Each structure stands twice: as structure tokens, then as C-alpha cells.
Amino acid sequence: MIIDKFAALATANAPGQEIRQAAGNVGNLMRGGKISGRPVDFSHGDVDAFPPTPGASDHFAEALAAGGRQAYTEYRGSADIRAELAEALAAFTGAPVSADEGTIVTPGTQGALFLAVASLVNSGDRVAIVQPDYFANRKLVEFFGGHAVPVTMDYLAGSADAGLDLAQLKAAFEAGARVFLFSNPNNPTGAVYSTREIGEIARLAAAFDVTIIADQLYSRLLYANQTYAHIRAAGLPEQRVVTIMGPSKTESLSGYRLGIAFGAPAVIERMEKLQAIVSLRAAGYNQAALRTWFREPAGWMEDRIAQHQAIRDDLLAVFRDAGLATREPQAGSYLFPTLPPLAVELGDFVRLLRHQADIIVTAGTEFGPHPNSIRLNFSQDHAAAVAASRRIVEMTHRYRA
Amino acid sequence: MIIDKFAALATANAPGQEIRQAAGNVGNLMRGGKISGRPVDFSHGDVDAFPPTPGASDHFAEALAAGGRQAYTEYRGSADIRAELAEALAAFTGAPVSADEGTIVTPGTQGALFLAVASLVNSGDRVAIVQPDYFANRKLVEFFGGHAVPVTMDYLAGSADAGLDLAQLKAAFEAGARVFLFSNPNNPTGAVYSTREIGEIARLAAAFDVTIIADQLYSRLLYANQTYAHIRAAGLPEQRVVTIMGPSKTESLSGYRLGIAFGAPAVIERMEKLQAIVSLRAAGYNQAALRTWFREPAGWMEDRIAQHQAIRDDLLAVFRDAGLATREPQAGSYLFPTLPPLAVELGDFVRLLRHQADIIVTAGTEFGPHPNSIRLNFSQDHAAAVAASRRIVEMTHRYRA
Numbered sequence: 001m002i003i004d005k006f007a008a009l010a011t012a013n014a015p016g017q018e019i020r021q022a023a024g025n026v027g028n029l030m031r032g033g034k035i036s037g038r039p040v041d042f043s044h045g046d047v048d049a050f051p052p053t054p055g056a057s058d059h060f061a062e063a064l065a066a067g068g069r070q071a072y073t074e075y076r077g078s079a080d081i082r083a084e085l086a087e088a089l090a091a092f093t094g095a096p097v098s099a100d101e102g103t104i105v106t107p108g109t110q111g112a113l114f115l116a117v118a119s120l121v122n123s124g125d126r127v128a129i130v131q132p133d134y135f136a137n138r139k140l141v142e143f144f145g146g147h148a149v150p151v152t153m154d155y156l157a158g159s160a161d162a163g164l165d166l167a168q169l170k171a172a173f174e175a176g177a178r179v180f181l182f183s184n185p186n187n188p189t190g191a192v193y194s195t196r197e198i199g200e201i202a203r204l205a206a207a208f209d210v211t212i213i214a215d216q217l218y219s220r221l222l223y224a225n226q227t228y229a230h231i232r233a234a235g236l237p238e239q240r241v242v243t244i245m246g247p248s249k250t251e252s253l254s255g256y257r258l259g260i261a262f263g264a265p266a267v268i269e270r271m272e273k274l275q276a277i278v279s280l281r282a283a284g285y286n287q288a289a290l291r292t293w294f295r296e297p298a299g300w301m302e303d304r305i306a307q308h309q310a311i312r313d314d315l316l317a318v319f320r321d322a323g324l325a326t327r328e329p330q331a332g333s334y335l336f337p338t339l340p341p342l343a344v345e346l347g348d349f350v351r352l353l354r355h356q357a358d359i360i361v362t363a364g365t366e367f368g369p370h371p372n373s374i375r376l377n378f379s380q381d382h383a384a385a386v387a388a389s390r391r392i393v394e395m396t397h398r399y400r401a
Numbered sequence: 402m403i404i405d406k407f408a409a410l411a412t413a414n415a416p417g418q419e420i421r422q423a424a425g426n427v428g429n430l431m432r433g434g435k436i437s438g439r440p441v442d443f444s445h446g447d448v449d450a451f452p453p454t455p456g457a458s459d460h461f462a463e464a465l466a467a468g469g470r471q472a473y474t475e476y477r478g479s480a481d482i483r484a485e486l487a488e489a490l491a492a493f494t495g496a497p498v499s500a501d502e503g504t505i506v507t508p509g510t511q512g513a514l515f516l517a518v519a520s521l522v523n524s525g526d527r528v529a530i531v532q533p534d535y536f537a538n539r540k541l542v543e544f545f546g547g548h549a550v551p552v553t554m555d556y557l558a559g560s561a562d563a564g565l566d567l568a569q570l571k572a573a574f575e576a577g578a579r580v581f582l583f584s585n586p587n588n589p590t591g592a593v594y595s596t597r598e599i600g601e602i603a604r605l606a607a608a609f610d611v612t613i614i615a616d617q618l619y620s621r622l623l624y625a626n627q628t629y630a631h632i633r634a635a636g637l638p639e640q641r642v643v644t645i646m647g648p649s650k651t652e653s654l655s656g657y658r659l660g661i662a663f664g665a666p667a668v669i670e671r672m673e674k675l676q677a678i679v680s681l682r683a684a685g686y687n688q689a690a691l692r693t694w695f696r697e698p699a700g701w702m703e704d705r706i707a708q709h710q711a712i713r714d715d716l717l718a719v720f721r722d723a724g725l726a727t728r729e730p731q732a733g734s735y736l737f738p739t740l741p742p743l744a745v746e747l748g749d750f751v752r753l754l755r756h757q758a759d760i761i762v763t764a765g766t767e768f769g770p771h772p773n774s775i776r777l778n779f780s781q782d783h784a785a786a787v788a789a790s791r792r793i794v795e796m797t798h799r800y801r802a
């Protein structure tokens with residue numbers, strides 16, 4: 001039934017939709033008064049604290065001046081821009097990218113994820129999905145009538161690995177899953193899969209003819225002394241890996257809605273066919289902002305990483321000092337602290353944070369069965385983020401079971 | 402099978418994708434040499450000949466300066482902008498629009514169409530579709546596993562009506578179709594449904610509990626002495642009509658990818674849930690360009706209509722003088738001339754037009770079973786469009802059966 005299909009797509013607790021939530025009866029649950037402080041919306045990065053890559057708006061203006069040529073690109077995006085990107089992405093990921101056959105520009109990485117899942121998942125198909133992982137992954141699979149087969153990740157184990165349960169992954173493939181969709185760095189924990197894990201995943205995928213959709217949105221924001229293994233360079237056949245990236249996060253170009261999928265030409269071709277009826281193309285003028293990508297001014301990315309690393313370290317200290325088990329993010333700007341047992345439900349605690357402490361976070365339940373965690377995107381003003389994290393700790397004291 | 406699903410989505414002949422077509426063996430079919438003239442791409446409007454609404458780029462720049470507030474709107478789009486639009490759209494269509502519950506901003510009207518069909522059509526459902534009509538309508542229905550029930554339109558009959566076969570529409574509803582999707586003005590013919598026809602469609606829809614998706618993308622470009630009836634103002638319950646519009650055509654804002662769906666709150670709510678996993682939202686900064694919509698400078702729209710009407714009249718004369726039966730477009734910038742019997746197939750004729758006469762048109766077969774027609778978007782440089790139309794006529798002489 002179409003009603004069930006849309007009930008499963010509930011977005012009331014999705015990041016960014018808090019404005020549509022009623023406060024409900026949260027006032028009845030309140031313990032103590034307001035905890036004042038500068039409001040922080042941890043549901044997404046703050047592009048005012050970390051502004052867009054320099055030059056993006058100039059490229060937009062140039063594209064506008066170029067007129068029709070840039071307004072009406074191929075559905076898969078401007079050929080010129082894809083040629084530039086193919087080169088940069090091949091260098092970044094360590095494996096060749098075909099500009100013509102193996103790239104598609106999409107409205108954000110969300111657009112790429114949607115098209116990739118739609119191109120690979122049919123009614124009744126099983127898809128291996130990590131727990132925890134990006135909230136839309138499971139919804140996408142279910143929207144197309146697929147079944148998500150959960151594979152757990154023990155992200156708090158403290159090893160050099162992300163903690164994926166490889167035995168479970170193998171079991172999922174044995175049970176018939178032919179698609180594995182995962183984010184790396186992991187959203188919401190910031191865990192990066194080790195080279196060993198990526199190798200094992202590739203080995204299993206090859207053995208079972210599995211196609212991989214790798215969401216690498218945050219892979220450029222890699223912290224000091226971390227290594228990153230691109231699964232598309234792990235020896236799988238070209239047609240078995242679609243990689244998704246975009247400049248929305250680290251580069252703060254989210255307001256332009258740009259993403260790219262690259263790899264498997266047959267999948268990219270399907271994605272373009274579908275994009276023709278989903279949204280035609282990423283906004284033509286906006287595509288030009290991609291000309292800044294991987295061409296940031298010297299030192300710009302290093303600075304951005306260093307600033308995020310400093311915030312990461314401070315927030316991690318706040319939560320760990322308070323006894324909240326938290327994985328150290330190896331890349332990206334998500335933090336996923338574990339809360340102590342609370343006297344209120346997670347959904348109410350999230351609402352209380354908003355109404356009592358002016359803090360927006362995303363409930364762990366959006367990412368799988370994680371009712372004791374919250375996700376923070378710490379790409380925020382440094383001081384405000386630290387102060388807000390202290391308010392979160394204070395709130396956990398007030399609502400401790 | 403997912404392979405069949407994507408085979409049905411063929412885009413090789415879709416407007417704008419000509420660049421990906423191989424010339425094939427079209428040289429073997431050529432009769433005579435090249436017919437020289439300024440190239441014209443009739444597959445879409447020329448935003449260089451008819452530039453975007455003044456002020457759109459200023460609003461984009463302001464939104465960019467506003468930062469995060471504009472980059473991260475609700476999934477259904479900025480509440481401020483939707484409030485302005487709701488007022489303008491209610492005035493334009495003659496029926497109330499709820500800004501909060503009854504509007505969603507999408508990546509182009511294509512985005513709105515996709516979300517609307519996805520929200521109303523499930524596997525096995527029947528959907529009434531006009532022949533001819535916008536090429537994506539049938540593909541959208543089939544992508545979601547629905548069955549398109551064709552309803553023919555005798556657009557060459559020369560009456561005051563668009564020519565919809567109302568008996569066929571009723572039969573489609575009797576056969577179980579509970580959704581009717583149609584463009585008005587009709588794409589590709591430019592026919593506008595008469596007030597009588599809209600009344601009859603509404604009466605039938607009410608009798609059979611049918612939900613209407615009305616694609617009114619071109620409804621503002623209405624020529625002299627024409628009247629336009631909005632089906633959302635035809636007395637149906639609010640939840641039975643979703644109207645889709647956008648500033649991509651008449652207003653030439655296509656490069657911004659903006660559309661809006663308005664009406665039925667329950668459908669809009671589903672559309673937002675789905676947009677959350679399809680593309681999150683229309684590009685945040687771009688949404689601000691909608692602030693120019695329905696607020697064009699005095700006389701701007703009248704001028705634009707007058708210029709298009711002049712082109713329409715000249716092209717119509719060229720085709721009719723050559724004996725090519727062509728409906729006079731009452732609105733919009735599409736023209737759908739009927740070709741004489743040709744010695745080559747339509748697909749080859751379209752390729753020959755491109756390679757021999759530097760003209761891109763869209764084959765009639767994209768719009769239903771219309772192998773003897775081609776579609777032109779005549780929002781082009783006036784003189785170039787007239788000259789190219791003469792070349793088309795010359796080409797029909799060369800390839801006449």
C-alpha cells in the first residue's frame with residue numbers, strides 16, 4: 001500500500017526538519033529552568049562559521065553570463081566540468097575515472113544516492129546496510145521495495161578498524177544481498193574503515209558479485225595521522241563500484257546542491273535515465289561551482305581540517321570527561337556520543353534539548369537501533385559548539401534515570 | 402526486472418540529450434547537400450534570446466550572503482518564499498493556497514512531477530494519460546509500476562476545445578484509473594483546455610474520486626483572446642488537485658531548477674517526505690530567485706507574450722503554407738506540426754535535420770504514438786526560428802515519400 005510506503009519515510013525527526021515539529025507536551029517533562037547559551041543547530045554544518053570555498057559564486061555568475069549553454073547541460077551534467085572532475089577524482093581515489101561514461105552530476109549527494117539505489121535495487125532485493133549509518137540509506141532501500149539486511153559496526157571497540165562485523169557482512173551476502181551501501185567515513189560516528197576492512201569488503205564483494213555504493217561525502221576532511229582506503233581502488237571490477245562524493249560538507253557548498261557519482265558506467269547510464277524524469281539535471285548554473293572543487297587555494301583545506309580537528313578534540317574531551325562513551329572521529333564532522341540511561345525517551349530528550357537548551361541534535365534512532373545516542377555535526381562556531389556540548393552534558397545530568 | 406524498468410526509460414531521443422546521439426549511418430540516407438543557416442536548437446527554449454527575469458541573480462546573491470539560513474531551508478522550501486508564492490498563486494489560479502501545508506518547492510517542475518506521481522501511483526495502478534502529452538508522464542507512471550491508460554486528444558479538430566476525448570477519459574476512470582495527469586497548455590501542441598472541458602474533467606474526477614495532477618508550467622504565456630481555466634478552481638475538493646508550475650519556461654529561469662507544487666496538503670506532505678531522500682530540497686540559494694516570480698517589472702510579461710506570439714504567427718504561416726497541418730498554440734511556446742509521408746523513418750529524419758540542416762527538434766514519438774509529427778520550442782531568436790522553419794519545410798520536400 002502506498003500509505004505504508006510513505007509512513008516508512010517519516011521525516012519528522014530528520015535533520016533540518018525540526019522547524020516542523022510541534023513542541024508537544026515536553027513542558028510537562030521539564031526538570032529545572034532554561035539553560036541559556038548561544039543556540040547551536042548541530043543537525044547540519046554551519047556555513048556561516050565555515051563559509052563556502054572561495055570563488056564558487058564567481059563561477060556561478062560566469063555560468064549565468066554564459067547563458068543557455070550552461071543552463072541546459074546534458075542530464076548527466078556539463079561535459080567540460082565532468083572532464084575536469086574525472087581527472088581530480090581519479091587522482092584523489094587512486095583509480096581511473098571515465099569522464100564521458102563514468103560520471104554524473106546530481107542535485108547533491110542525496111540525489112546521487114537516490115539514483116544509485118534506484119538503479120540497483122528492485123522490489124524484493126536484499127541490501128546490506130550498516131548499523132549505524134546515514135538515515136536515508138535504509139529508507140531508500142525500503143522505498144524501492146528492497147529489504148535492508150543489517151550489518152553491525154562496533155564503533156566503540158577502540159581498534160584500528162571501524163569495527164564492521166565482517167562475518168555478518170558475509171552472512172548478508174550468503175543470504176542473497178547483492179548490493180552493499182555504506183558511508184565512509186561513517187555517518188554518524190566518523191569512523192573510517194581500515195585498509196584491512198576495505199580489502200576484506202572488496203574480497204567478499206568479488207566472491208559474491210556484489211555491487212558497492214560507497215558514500216564518501218566526507219572523505220576529504222581526514223584528520224592527522226589517519227589513512228583512507230578508497231574501495232574503488234581495491235581491485236574490484238569497474239562495474240562493481242559506484243562512489244558518491246560532493247562539495248556540500250567540508251567545502252560548505254550545500255546551498256548549491258551538487259553531488260557526483262562516478263565509476264560503473266552501466267550504473268551511471270541508468271542513473272542518467274532516471275535523472276531525466278526525477279529532476280532533469282543539477283541546476284545548470286550551479287554546476288559551475290564544481291570548478292572550485294579540488295582546486296581550493298593553497299593551504300585552504302589544511303586550515304579547514306585543522307580547525308575542525310580542534311573542535312573535535314574539545315568536544316570529545318567534554319563528552320568523555322562526563323563519562324559519555326564517544327568514538328573519536330577519524331574524518332568528517334560528526335560525533336556520536338552515547339548518553340547515560342535517561343528518565344525520558346530519546347525523542348523527548350532531543351525536544352527538551354531544543355526547548356530548554358537551544359540545541360538541535362539528531363536522535364540516534366535515525367541511524368538504526370541506537371536509542372542511547374545523539375549525532376552532532378560539529379562544523380560550527382568553535383566556542384559556541386563547546387559551550388553547547390557542556391549544556392548537553394548538564395542536560396544528561398538533569399534527566400539521568 | 403530492473404533491466405526492463407530502465408530500458409523503458411530510454412532518454413536517447415529526449416530533448417537536450419542529442420549531444421549523446423551518434424550520427425549513425427544517417428549519411429547513407431542523405432538527399433542533397435547541407436542546407437546552411439544559423440543553427441537552432443528547438444528542443445528547448447533559448448534563454449539567450451529570452452533572458453531570465455530581471456533581478457533573479459540579485460536575489461541569488463542576496464541569498465548567498467544570507468548564508469546558512471538560506472542554504473538549509475525546510476525540505477519543502479523556505480517558509481518566507483512559500484508564503485509569498487502562496488498569495489501569488491492563489492490570485493493567479495483563483496482558489497486559495499495554504500502556504501504552510503499546501504506548497505512545496507522542488508528542483509524544477511520535473512522534480513514536482515516526479516514527486517507527485519510517486520506520491521499517488523503504486524505498482525499496478527492505472528493512470529489516465531493524454532496522447533499526445535509530455536514525454537515524461539508515461540515514463541513516470543511506468544517507473545512506479547503503474548499502467549498508463551491513453552486518452553486521445555484530437556488537437557487538429559479546430560474547435561474551441563483542446564479536443565480531449567471525454568468518453569475515453571470516462572472509460573479510463575471506469576476501468577479503475579484514479580489519477581489523471583495532464584499538461585495544460587498541452588505539451589507538445591500548445592492547446593489550452595476550454596472552460597467546458599475543464600468543467601467536464603472536474604465533474605468526472607469528482608464522480609470517480611480521481612486525483613488530478615495538473616502540469617500548468619506554461620499557463621502564464623497565454624496569447625491574446627484566449628481564456629484559461631484552472632482545474633483547481635473548478636470545484637473539486639482541495640485534496641483532489643495538485644497543480645505544478647515553475648519559472649523555467651516563460652521566465653527563462655531554467656538554469657536555476659525551480660518548480661512548485663501546490664494544493665492537496667496530504668499529497669504535498671508525501672512529496673516532502675520523498676524529497677528528503679531524493680534531493681533534500683531545491684538548491685537553497687536558488688530558491689530566492691522565486692522572489693521575482695509574479696513580480697516582474699510592469700509590462701515585462703506582456704512584452705514577452707507579444708514577442709512569442711509574433712514568432713508563433715510566423716512559424717505557423719511557414720508550416721501551414723507548406724501544407725503541414727499544425728494546431729495554433731493558444732499558450733506556451735510549443736508547436737507540433739504534422740509532417741507529410743516521408744521516405745525515411747521519423748528518427749532518421751530528426752537526425753538528418755540535425756546533420757544536414759543544423760536544426761534540433763524532438764520526435765513526436767516522445768509524446769505518444771505520433772510518428773508523423775515533430776515538436777519545436779519556438780522560444781528562440783525570431784529570425785533564426787523562421788529561417789530554420791523554412792529549412793524544415795525544405796527538408797520535408799527532399800524526403801517526401
